[in-house]
Amino acid sequence: MKKTPEKNMGESSEVDSPVLRCPGCGRFYRIHPDKLPPGVFSFNCRKCGSLIPIVLPGEKQEIAEDALTVLVVIQEQALGHLVVRILQRNGFRGRFASTGTEALKILSLQPPDAVLFSVVLPDMLGYEMIDRMREIPGEDHIPSILLASLHHGTRYKREPTSLYGADDYIERHHLPDMLITKIRRCVGLESESGEDRKSVV
Secondary structure: OOOOEEEEEOOHHHHHHOOOEOOOOEEEEEEOOOOOOOOOOOOOOOOOOOOOOOOOOOOOOOOOOOEEEEEOOOOOHHHHHHHHHHHHOOOOOOEOOOOOOHHHHHHHHOOOOEEEEOOOOOOOOOHHHHHHHHHHHHHOOOEEEEEOOOOOOOOOOOOHHHOOOOOOEEEEEHHHHHHHHHHHOOOOOOOOOOOEOOOOO
């Protein structure tokens, strides 16, 4: 007997409902695109808590030739590809690297307009990548945003920009709602007041 996905997200017909598999535990989920709330790019597995990116069949983003490029440096591939999708949906070109070494190679060959990086990478710490990035000739200050997991509301948090030399930081749970604003401000497309200075595309 064929096993059906364990959870449904919505009430549409199964014909047009893709099935996603959790990268952590293998659990299956059937999603219904017409029932997804706006701005939802992922969800957490109810069994193991892993992040599951929502990738729809045939989904393709048209990116302008002069779109700004953001290099995403995150160890977790699922999260990294999710961030790239958020960027592409908002007119940016996203590139992904899972290690500091891979990121530095991209930076030296095709410098991006901004970098989003994790505090801890498999082969180096965030501040090490910032230092080495600024040693690249002609690329001494590529705008950078630190991806942090600092959302404990009851304890004092020192801003990680003072620890790692980044231009700004964003907490993981704010990626869907604050990432684009942070990047636009970092590259000079938007002022602190939210006023547009230049169109992305």
